[in-house]
Amino acid sequence: MTDQETSPAVKSSKKGLVIGIITLLAIVIAAIAGYFAYTNITQQTAINAKELEQFGYQMVASSRSFESTGELGEKQIPSTFDEGKIPPTQKVIRGLLNDKDTLIQNNEALQQEIESLKARIADLEEYKQLNEHFAPNRLADELNEVERRVKAFLIRSSDAERFSTLQIEIMAAASAAEYKAYITRNRLMLSADQKQQVISDYLPAYAFCVGDGVDIAANSPQEERLLATYFRTDDGSILPQALAQDLSSVVAPCQLAIRTRLDNNSTDTSQG
Known part of the structure; x- marks a missing residue:
């Protein structure tokens, strides 16, 4: 066999050997690369798990410069993360927490406003009741009742027998006016x-005081009728000047006495 006949076979054998070696090296390199890739993935998974575990703590800032008060009165501290680096999920949670704080503050403000409105409504109700009570028609009915009851008391009283019927009317009308x-x-x-x-404990003494004064101030039944009209209408223009002056001089002490007693009674009642 000649060199020319064996040379191609040798070359083919060498070529196959080289290919085999290269293939083996490729397999080894791929195995090594796969190992390192697996190791990196395992490490990253552990890191991600640790970050997830610490997620709740990361939402709380270490700074107290932006503290807020929660629903139960506890301090709530917002996160100090760089806004650009916060994951979307954390941004959503932060937004919800901020919304909660805002709602709590708004609710507190609304509660204060409601309490203020309740107090205002109570004041308006009292004001309305007072206005209705002192409306001319209702007040006139109440005064007529007071005058009627005082007059009935005087008629039954033996101490009032010294007064005429007209004088008793003046005394009752003056009591209603007071x-x-x-x-x-x-x-x-x-x-x-x-x-x-008031009718039984205060007005009778005042009525007798006025009756004694009218007996001095009025010089005729006509003047007595003027006095009865005056006490019912509070129209001083119907009285002659002399009669008005005489009436003022005798009634003023009576008014001072009963007003002092009534005002003292009002003070004692409010304190009690």
Whole structure:
């Protein structure tokens, strides 16, 4: 066999050997690369798990410069993350927390406004009741009742026998006028019991005081009728000047006495 006949076979054998070696090296390199890739993936997975575990703590900032008060009165501290580096999920959670704080603050403001409105409504209701109570028609009915009850008391009283029927009318009308002055001066809405107390405990003494004064001030039945009209209407223009002066001089001490007693009674009642 010649060299020319064996040379191609040798070359083919060498070529196959080289290819085999290269293939083996490629397999080894691929295995090594796969190992390192697996190691990196495992490490990254562990890091991600650790970050996920610490997620709740990362939402709390270490700075107290932007503290807010939560619903239960505890301090809530916003995150100090760089906004550009916060994951979308964390941004959503932060937004919800901020919305919660805003809602809590708005709710507190609304509660304060509601309480203020309740107080305002109560004041308006009281004001309405007072206005209705002191409306001319209702007040006139109440004064007529007071005058009627005082007059009935005087008629039954043996101490009032010295007064004429017209003088008793003046005394009852003057008592109703003083009752009006009392409730108007103090803006009072008396209950039935309170009204009865004023009529029975305070107005009779005043009525007798006025009766004694009228007996001195009025010089005729005509002047007595003028006085009765005056006490019912509070129209001083119907009185002659001399009669008005005489009436003022005798009634002023009576008014001072009953007003002092009534005002003292109002103070004691409010304190009690």
